[in-house]
Amino acid sequence: MKSGKVARMLGLDRRTVTNWTDKEEFARFFSPEARNLTSGYQRTYTESDVIVLNTIRVERDRNTPWEDIAVMLQNGERHLDLPPSALTVETTAPVSQYGKIQAYEAKIELLESQLGDLKHMLAEKDETIGDLREEIGMLKALLQIEKERTKRPDLNESN
Numbered sequence: 256m257k258s259g260k261v262a263r264m265l266g267l268d269r270r271t272v273t274n275w276t277d278k279e280e281f282a283r284f285f286s287p288e289a290r291n292l293t294s295g296y297q298r299t300y301t302e303s304d305v306i307v308l309n310t311i312r313v314e315r316d317r318n319t320p321w322e323d324i325a326v327m328l329q330n331g332e333r334h335l336d337l338p339p340s341a342l343t344v345e346t347t348a349p350v351s352q353y354g355k356i357q358a359y360e361a362k363i364e365l366l367e368s369q370l371g372d373l374k375h376m377l378a379e380k381d382e383t384i385g386d387l388r389e390e391i392g393m394l395k396a397l398l399q400i401e402k403e404r405t406k407r408p409d410l411n412e413s414n
Contacts, residue, residue: 256299256300256301256305257297257298257299257300258272258273258276258297258298258300261300261304261305261308263340264305264337264338264340264341265305265308265309265312265337265338265340265341266312266338266340267308267312272300272308273298275308275311276289276290276298276300276304276308277290278321280321280322280324280325281307281311281324281325281328284307284328285304285307286299286300286301286303286304288300288301289301289304305337306333306334306335307328307333309333309334309335309336309337309338310324310327310328310332310333310334311324311328312334312338313334314327314334328361329365330361330365331361331362331364331365332361333361
């Protein structure tokens with residue numbers, strides 16, 4: 256979908272659409288075609304790109320700072336409810352359904368990342384637990400030796 260159609264769909268100016276797409280904080284959320292990184296003459300926006308733009312639109316209407324919007328997008332948050340103007344623009348794909356799929360995929364990616372972090376933390380804790388158990392074992396052995404010395408005074412004379 257071209258930037259003009261996306262702009263009409265979201266009730267935005269075409270320049271706003273391209274400015275948001277080119278904003279450094281959001282670049283990783285857009286397709287190469289939307290960012291005009293391919294050899295094509297015009298930008299082409301995917302359904303996922305439209306959902307990201309819609310999320311930015313909703314959050315900017317709420318005066319959410321740019322950095323906070325980037326964090327929301329990174330966390331997989333997506334606003335799937337398009338404005339009424341989207342109904343007047345013909346598209347070949349059900350954008351809201353695709354947006355839900357994208358939101359689920361982003362959330363899965365986030366949760367898998369968090370799971371990986373937790374596994375790493377658990378592995379570190381297991382290593383720490385092993386070290387502590389080893390130290391406890393050594394201290395118990397030293398304690399036993401000291402208890403034996405108190406029972407047998409002849410062992411103390413050699414010191």
